[in-house]
Amino acid sequence: MPGRDVAGKVTMAQVREIAQAKMEDLNAIDIDAAAEMIKGSARSMGLEVME
Numbered sequence: 439m440p441g442r443d444v445a446g447k448v449t450m451a452q453v454r455e456i457a458q459a460k461m462e463d464l465n466a467i468d469i470d471a472a473a474e475m476i477k478g479s480a481r482s483m484g485l486e487v488m489e
Contacts, residue, residue, distance in 0.1 A: 444486045445484035449488045453480065
């Protein structure tokens with residue numbers, strides 16, 4: 439994104455792994471929805487999500 443530094447990179451496999459671990463804390467109906475929430479959080483923290 440313009441004007442933003444990339445703090446690091448995560449893969450979708452890592453995002454799904456985090457979502458699986460945090461599933462009970464998230465307000466998501468399935469792992470895919472949880473992964474999207476984690477992906478959004480990662481991007482807001484300056485991480486690049488590698489598809």
